[in-house]
Amino acid sequence: MSTLRFCQFGAIIALLQCYFVMLSSAQMTHPTEASALQAVRRKLIDTWGNLDDWQKSDPCTSKWTGVICTGVKNDGYLHVGELRLLHRNLSGTLAPELGLLSYATILNFMWNNISGSIPKEIGKMTSLNLLLLSGNQISGSLPDELGNLPNITKFQLDLNQISGPLPRSFANLSTIKHFHMNNNSISGQIPPELGVLPKLIHFLLDNNNLSGYLPPELSKMPKLTVLQLDNNNFNGTEIPESYGNISTLFKLSLRNCNLKGPVPDLSGIRRLLYADLSSNKLTGSIPTNKLSNYITTFNLSNNMLTGPIPSYFSGFPFLQKLLLENNNLSGDVPTNFWQNLALGPAAKLTLDFQNNSLTNISGAISPPANVSIKLQGNPVCQRANELNIVPFCGVPTGDNEAPGNSNDLPEGCKTQSCPSSDNFEYVPESPVPCFCAAPLGIGLRLRSPSISDFLQYKIPFQFWITSNLSLNPYQIVIDSFIWEEGPRLRMYLKIFPPFSKDTSQFNTSDIQHLMDQFATFNLTGDDNFGPYDLLNFTLLGPYKNVLVIPKHQKSGMSRGALLGIVLGAMSLIVAISLVTAFIFYKKHKRFYPKVFKKTSTQKLPFKTESVKEFSFLELEMATNGFDTSKQVGQGGYGKVYKGVLADGTIVAIKRAHAGSLQGQNEFFTEIELLSRLHHRNLVPLVGYCFEQGEQVRCG
Numbered sequence: 127m128s129t130l131r132f133c134q135f136g137a138i139i140a141l142l143q144c145y146f147v148m149l150s151s152a153q154m155t156h157p158t159e160a161s162a163l164q165a166v167r168r169k170l171i172d173t174w175g176n177l178d179d180w181q182k183s184d185p186c187t188s189k190w191t192g193v194i195c196t197g198v199k200n201d202g203y204l205h206v207g208e209l210r211l212l213h214r215n216l217s218g219t220l221a222p223e224l225g226l227l228s229y230a231t232i233l234n235f236m237w238n239n240i241s242g243s244i245p246k247e248i249g250k251m252t253s254l255n256l257l258l259l260s261g262n263q264i265s266g267s268l269p270d271e272l273g274n275l276p277n278i279t280k281f282q283l284d285l286n287q288i289s290g291p292l293p294r295s296f297a298n299l300s301t302i303k304h305f306h307m308n309n310n311s312i313s314g315q316i317p318p319e320l321g322v323l324p325k326l327i328h329f330l331l332d333n334n335n336l337s338g339y340l341p342p343e344l345s346k347m348p349k350l351t352v353l354q355l356d357n358n359n360f361n362g363t364e365i366p367e368s369y370g371n372i373s374t375l376f377k378l379s380l381r382n383c384n385l386k387g388p389v390p391d392l393s394g395i396r397r398l399l400y401a402d403l404s405s406n407k408l409t410g411s412i413p414t415n416k417l418s419n420y421i422t423t424f425n426l427s428n429n430m431l432t433g434p435i436p437s438y439f440s441g442f443p444f445l446q447k448l449l450l451e452n453n454n455l456s457g458d459v460p461t462n463f464w465q466n467l468a469l470g471p472a473a474k475l476t477l478d479f480q481n482n483s484l485t486n487i488s489g490a491i492s493p494p495a496n497v498s499i500k501l502q503g504n505p506v507c508q509r510a511n512e513l514n515i516v517p518f519c520g521v522p523t524g525d526n527e528a529p530g531n532s533n534d535l536p537e538g539c540k541t542q543s544c545p546s547s548d549n550f551e552y553v554p555e556s557p558v559p560c561f562c563a564a565p566l567g568i569g570l571r572l573r574s575p576s577i578s579d580f581l582q583y584k585i586p587f588q589f590w591i592t593s594n595l596s597l598n599p600y601q602i603v604i605d606s607f608i609w610e611e612g613p614r615l616r617m618y619l620k621i622f623p624p625f626s627k628d629t630s631q632f633n634t635s636d637i638q639h640l641m642d643q644f645a646t647f648n649l650t651g652d653d654n655f656g657p658y659d660l661l662n663f664t665l666l667g668p669y670k671n672v673l674v675i676p677k678h679q680k681s682g683m684s685r686g687a688l689l690g691i692v693l694g695a696m697s698l699i700v701a702i703s704l705v706t707a708f709i710f711y712k713k714h715k716r717f718y719p720k721v722f723k724k725t726s727t728q729k730l731p732f733k734t735e736s737v738k739e740f741s742f743l744e745l746e747m748a749t750n751g752f753d754t755s756k757q758v759g760q761g762g763y764g765k766v767y768k769g770v771l772a773d774g775t776i777v778a779i780k781r782a783h784a785g786s787l788q789g790q791n792e793f794f795t796e797i798e799l800l801s802r803l804h805h806r807n808l809v810p811l812v813g814y815c816f817e818q819g820e821q822v823r824c825g
């Protein structure tokens with residue numbers, strides 16, 4: 127073969143001697159993972175230089191941006207526990223090597239510009255809990271292999287361009303709790319097999335291209351709380367009756383899904399808060415069994431419903447919106463809906479009955495100011511004067527909740543003593559007046575809230591957040607909120623440090639704790655607010671330069687200490703090698719051969735259990751081709767490199783240079799000697815390599 131011949135006659139004939147010495151107590155990233163991260167980096171396009179520090183030597187010990195490591199595991203290495211790269215303006219694609227991060231529990235690339243498809247190798251990330259890829263340009267279909275993830279709890283893949291079907295293999299995800307895949311182009315039939323998922327709580331596939339029928343089997347999921355499939359294209363199938371039996375459900379949203387048949391009886395859902403079946407082709411009348419007392423929103427608008435409006439709607443203390451417009455409902459307008467409203471002065475109730483066939487009204491209607499009734503387009507409005515309902519028959523004004531914000535300066539505090547230019551503000555509800563402090567800014571989006579009017583839930587919301595984070599309620603301010611299409615609720619929160627005479631800022635570990643809680647979706651347990659997205663976590667003013675040290679690394683050694691150990695170990699090796707090399711050089715000088723015959727790798731002439739033989743290729747791989755960046759020492763005998771073997775062992779590799787080559791026997795004698803040396807301050811010899819250059823190059 128010509129390549130071989132070229133090599134044989136090539137001028138490079140280097141004899142290599144390699145001493146392997148294992149470093150005791152060195153802490154480093156597992157080499158497989160370190161090189162996987164390099165591969166990940168190569169596939170990304172980082173125009174903003176956000177990953178510039180990914181050129182530093184070791185991902186965990188030199189703390190690459192977004193790489194959060196575990197402590198040292200049984201194998202003696204640090205491992206990648208989380209990749210947190212949200213909002214880094216990254217383009218490019220996801221490398222298949224991500225599959226090698228077998229300790230990672232969180233993969234977070236949200237809010238970037240990543241394209242390409244989801245590599246099937248992600249199915250090998252056996253520790254993965256959260257797969258977070260929202261808000262990118264990811265296309266292609268969902269790999270079947272994702273169904274193999276044994277510990278996954280959340281697929282957060284919304285706002286991409288994922289196409290193809292929902293894999294049947296997802297039925298194997300016995301730990302999954304969240305399917306958040308809205309706003310993609312996922313198509314085809316929802317696999318009925320998914321009905322076995324024992325822990326799924328959120329099934330959010332709205333704004334996709336699903337077709338076929340709605341599988342009744344979904345009602346068998348024992349924990350399902352949100353079923354949201356708006357804006358899909360089912361084939362004119364009915365809403366399965368069994369959906370009225372999902373006793374755990376809070377929210378059912380099937381808007382604009384091309385559904386026919388009757389409205390199912392939802393009275394069996396004990397805690398139903400929100401149901402939207404609007405913009406379908408539903409027929410028949412509204413079921414007469416009373417809905418759950420907790421209902422806030424019931425939207426049946428834009429269907430073909432007939433029959434009367436059931437009178438039981440007057441009995442709902444939390445009702446915010448009853449939307450029945452654009453149907454063909456007949457009979458009387460009910461007049462006492464607002465009797466039982468519970469939430470005090472902030473409570474607002476909207477009753478929209480426009481464009482139906484309501485013909486009469488029994489008695490007078492005089493609702494309080496926070497109740498709005500819309501009757502336009504009903505026959506009853508032809509007698510508006512006579513029935514005293516003119517205000518309700520006019521052209522209605524929009525009543526979507528206006529965006530809110532709260533930026534009032536607390537009374538009696540002086541603007542100038544709180545430097546807003548440095549991001550300091552008075553804490554509005556501070557127990558001690560005029561407490562001026564620097565807040566953290568947090569952009570959140572509630573992606574499927576079970577309410578349609580937020581103001582009256584502001585206080586419960588504040589309590590929800592602060593109790594999850596162990597803060598005082600006054601520490602959080604809802605700076606602004608706005609309803610978006612969906613409906614979803616986007617908001618900007620400010621979190622202030624607790625009142626203290628000594629400081630008006632959070633310290634770094636507090637910031638880290640708060641950031642961890644949000645970024646790992648650790649806020650749990652409120653039915654009304656449902657799943658949320660972290661949009662941003664803004665560090666301004668005094669926090670601008672806070673280096674956030676990932677929590678899991680804190681228990682590890684400091685970088686300085688670590689470096690010290692590594693360098694110490696290295697110099698020790700260099701010293702030993704120098705001494706032995708010198709001794710052997712002196713003793714056996716005259717036996718130095720020029721060139722070895724072309725042979726296979728030499729065998730050791732003595733027996734040893736602990737010393738292994740390596741090929742030059744293995745060592746090349748271990749040191750990145752004896753890259754100068756891996757060099758840790760140099761002497762008359764040659765160079766010492768830090769290398770990582772295929773099994774992950776970190777070694778020091780001594781490579782003799784051409785001028786100081788020993789003979790075969792001398793070399794082996796030295797190896798034998800070194801293999802017998804055991805001392806607690808000496809790093810043990812693990813292996814050797816003895817090859818000719820030509821074989822090396824051609825291997």
Ligand SMILES: *[C@@H]1O[C@H](CO)[C@@H](O)[C@H](O)[C@H]1NC(C)=O
Binds near residue numbers: 174176214
């Ligand atoms: C991302 O890009 C925007 C402009 O497109 C810039 O304002 C922002 O600072 C960048 N963020 C990062 C983390 O690079």
Ligand SMILES: *[C@@H]1O[C@H](CO)[C@@H](O)[C@H](O)[C@H]1NC(C)=O
Binds near residue numbers: 217218239241
């Ligand atoms: C997003 O990625 C695409 C494809 O890599 C690229 O063409 C485009 O410029 C990127 N956009 C931004 C804002 O980085």
Ligand SMILES: *[C@@H]1O[C@H](CO)[C@@H](O)[C@H](O)[C@H]1NC(C)=O
Binds near residue numbers: 253254277
């Ligand atoms: C899965 O999670 C359980 C408990 O949370 C843990 O004991 C187990 O080691 C995890 N499995 C893998 C492959 O990470």
Ligand SMILES: *[C@@H]1O[C@H](CO)[C@@H](O)[C@H](O)[C@H]1NC(C)=O
Binds near residue numbers: 273294295296297
């Ligand atoms: C679930 O896993 C089992 C065993 O790993 C496999 O045989 C089966 O085909 C999987 N189910 C689906 C629906 O992929």
Ligand SMILES: *[C@@H]1O[C@H](CO)[C@@H](O)[C@H](O)[C@H]1NC(C)=O
Binds near residue numbers: 285309333357611612
């Ligand atoms: C999701 O898709 C719908 C329909 O295309 C669109 O109206 C909505 O704005 C999208 N949501 C987001 C957050 O972009």
Ligand SMILES: *[C@@H]1O[C@H](CO)[C@@H](O)[C@H](O)[C@H]1NC(C)=O
Binds near residue numbers: 311313314335337
């Ligand atoms: C949705 O699926 C239909 C086939 O069921 C296909 O014709 C259509 O192009 C798809 N639309 C999108 C936006 O992917």
Ligand SMILES: *[C@@H]1O[C@H](CO)[C@@H](O)[C@H](O)[C@H]1NC(C)=O
Binds near residue numbers: 338339361362363
């Ligand atoms: C919808 O699709 C399913 C499965 O493809 C089929 O069994 C059913 O008859 C279809 N329904 C209608 C109304 O076309």
Ligand SMILES: *[C@@H]1O[C@H](CO)[C@@H](O)[C@H](O)[C@H]1NC(C)=O
Binds near residue numbers: 368369370371
């Ligand atoms: C719903 O549950 C009730 C009682 O638990 C049962 O009688 C009824 O048959 C169920 N309906 C469906 C469609 O499963």
Ligand SMILES: *[C@@H]1O[C@H](CO)[C@@H](O)[C@H](O)[C@H]1NC(C)=O
Binds near residue numbers: 382425427447449613
């Ligand atoms: C009710 O449904 C209609 C039609 O689908 C929609 O336009 C409206 O936004 C919905 N209202 C609420 C509060 O969800």
Ligand SMILES: *[C@@H]1O[C@H](CO)[C@@H](O)[C@H](O)[C@H]1NC(C)=O
Binds near residue numbers: 432483
């Ligand atoms: C509405 O229902 C009435 C009977 O209550 C019927 O006469 C009328 O044709 C229906 N209108 C439409 C548009 O379906």
Ligand SMILES: *[C@@H]1O[C@H](CO)[C@@H](O)[C@H](O)[C@H]1NC(C)=O
Binds near residue numbers: 570618661
């Ligand atoms: C964070 O998100 C909020 C809400 O979406 C937005 O108002 C704010 O401008 C964002 N801040 C940054 C720095 O992106």
Ligand SMILES: *[C@@H]1O[C@H](CO)[C@@H](O)[C@H](O)[C@H]1NC(C)=O
Binds near residue numbers: 642643648
């Ligand atoms: C999440 O919350 C649990 C209990 O509330 C806590 O033990 C855990 O440390 C939290 N996780 C993070 C990343 O803060």
